[in-house]
Structures are given as structure tokens and as C-alpha cells.
Amino acid sequence: MTTRGETLQLATRGSDLALRQAATVRDSLSSRRLAVELVEVETTGDQIRDELIHRLGKTGAFVRSLDEKVLDGELDAAVHSMKDMPTERPERLVVAAVPERAAAEDVLVTPDGRSLEELPEGATVGTSSLRRKAQLLAERDDLTVEPLRGNVDTRLAKLLAPSLQQEHQERHEAEQERKGNAGDPDTDDEEEHLYDRTVEEWFDDLTEFERRAMERDPDVEYDAIVLAKAGLHRAGLTRYVGMSDLDPDQFVPAPGQGALAVTAVDGDLALDIKDRLDDPQTRIETTVERTILEELGGGCVAPIGVHAQLEGGVIHTRVRVLSQDGTEEVSVGRDVPAEYHIDAAQDLAAELAEQGADDLIAEAKRDSTEADEDASTAREEDEE
Secondary structure (H helix, E strand, C coil): CCCCCCCEEEEECCCHHHHHHHHHHHHHHHCCCCCEEEEECCCHHHHCCHHHHHHHHHCCHHHHHHHHHHHCCCCCEEEEEHHHCCCCCCCCEEEEECCCCCCCCEEEEECCCCCCCCCCCCCEEECCCHHHHHHHHHHCCCCEEECCCCCHHHHHHHHHHHHHHHHHHHHHHHHHHHHHCCCCCCCHHHHHCCCCCCHHHHHHHCCHHHHHHHCCCCCCCCCEEEEEHHHHHHCCCHHHCEEEECCCCCCCCCCCCCCEEEEEECCHHHHHHHHHHCCHHHHHHHHHHHHHHHHHCCCCCCCEEEEEEEECCEEEEEEEEECCCCCCEEEEEEEEEHHHHHHHHHHHHHHHHHHHHHHHHHHHHHHHHHCCCCCCCCCCCCCC
């Protein structure tokens, strides 16, 4: 294990987004005079095939493998997306630090920047989140919501593939037509200005990400997808798409969305990490959100959104619990006192349960048990 003056070994998943997130933690600790080395760990969730991905949220498979390395003393700490973490934690392991939170809200992502209201009737929207699906259908029941899995770059590639392929085809056809009309004075000028570059020049100007996207053969053609704003920015992919913010009061984020967590064994090192990295406001907000989720007991199988914002001495808290088709919901907006935020969060969860949230969650659990593997889309992990 690391002692003072040595390099802290920080466990992270090996996906591009996970590495970027872990790098922000490393850089923050390094700027506070704590040397950090990132160590990639392949998780159980990374090994399992895609069609079984919905089972992972129930076991925290993307989190557990990293934390086991910490508990076994092989590594010093681990960095996670907060919303991926099960509410139940292993003994001896603590959330040593919660760095300052990035944007918590979801965004609608399209090739051309259209808003949710501007999508055509019956548009196909991709998401692997029950929460996002239910909130989309509650707002627009005409939408077709289809599963969409993979890392952030994979999801964006699936969205962009059809438009890139179409543009390539149109450019190719125009170039062939121009070649066929070569020497015809009636068409030369018109064809010359249709595109200002050849197909080869256009392709050469594409980034590696765009080329990989164009080579995809997606099973579903999406008009839009929904992602966490924080993850899209952290992945550095915003320049490829248009984004439309979704109001967090209506499209209530997942508990902990936009926040990172550093786990470590309870003790001096955990306290040292907390002193250097912990953001008190983010810790309070995410504690309220995760306390409500834990008290409701919905886990990953029910459409539950919880968002808390600390201002002064109060925490503005918004909760939505929905049926999976978005037709029923129990929701509340409440200011809770920061001084007693855990007790207040527990009381708010109890109130929601009495108002019918328990029934919606029980129904979601039954549906999750009965649904076949292809139909289940319960997991939200790695959408950050």
C-alpha cells in the first residue's frame, strides 16, 4: 500500500471515458502534491457479452472489480462514475472523495442539433436507460425508444453512421455524374459547384472517429440519442453532434449523475484523499440523491430520477418515479435543510413511497424479472 511520499496507484476501467475521468482525478491530486499512477483494470462488466448487459446494474459489475483490487491491497484507490455505484458498499471501503461535480443534466443528441420538440412524429430515440425512456415517453408518447448500448463514442458512431454514409453516397454519385458529363457545356458549371471537394478529399478530411462511424452497419437508424452532458464533454466528442439540453426539472437526472467518486479503504489514506480532493457541496448533493434512491429501493430496475442542488442552507430536491411506459408517476419538488440532509432525504423517500412510488417500483421489478434479455434496458452505466 502507498505511504506518504510514494505514488498512489489509482484503479480505473480502460475505456476512453473512464481513463479521461480518472485523469482529472490524477491531475487534481497531483496539483495538490500527491503523485498518482493510473492502473487499468478489466472489470466483469467489460468481459460479459452485450445482450446480458442489463444484469450488471444489479451487481455493480463495472465497479466491484476495481474495489476488490483496493480491498485486497493490490491498489490504493479507485475512481468511479458516481451513478454507476451500488448504494450498498463493502465493509472497510469508503467514498474517500467526491470531486466537484460536472453538469448533471441529460442532453438530446442529434446530427443537426434539433430539440425534442423538433423531432418528427414517431422519431426513433436511442437510450439504454429505463429512466430516460420513461421520461421521454411521458413527454412524447409518439416516440419510438430503442435500446442503445456501448461506450459514449460507440453510441455517437451509431447515431452518425447513416448520415455520414448518405453523404458519402451522394458525393460519390455526384462525382460519377460529373465525370459522365465532362465536356458538356450545359452541365459543367452546375456540377462543378455542387461539391467543392472530391470524394477522396472529403474522406481524407474526416477524423478517425468519423471514419470508424461511417464503417458501422447499425441495426437501428436513430433520429436522436440521449446521453449525460458531463460524459459527452469529458469524452471530447461534442464537436461531432448537436446538443439540446433537457430541463433537469422535467428530465430528472440519475442520482449522482455528473459526479465522480474515489473509493479507498477506511483509514489515513482515505482521509488524506478527502482533504485534497473532496468538494463539500457535491458530497452533500449526491448524498441526498443516493439516500433517496437507497430508501426507495429501486436500484437499477425502476425509472427513478433524483436531482439535488445546494443553495445556501437548503437543498432544492426534485424526484420522479415513473412506470416504465411513462404513463404513471409519483413526483415531488422539495427544499430540504442542509443541516439535516440525510434525515430529510429519508423522510422524503418515505413520503414518496406512501404516495405510490413503492407500487411503481414493485411493478418495475416484476417487469424486469419477466422481460427477456433482449427487451431489458435497465442499465445506465457508461452513459456518462
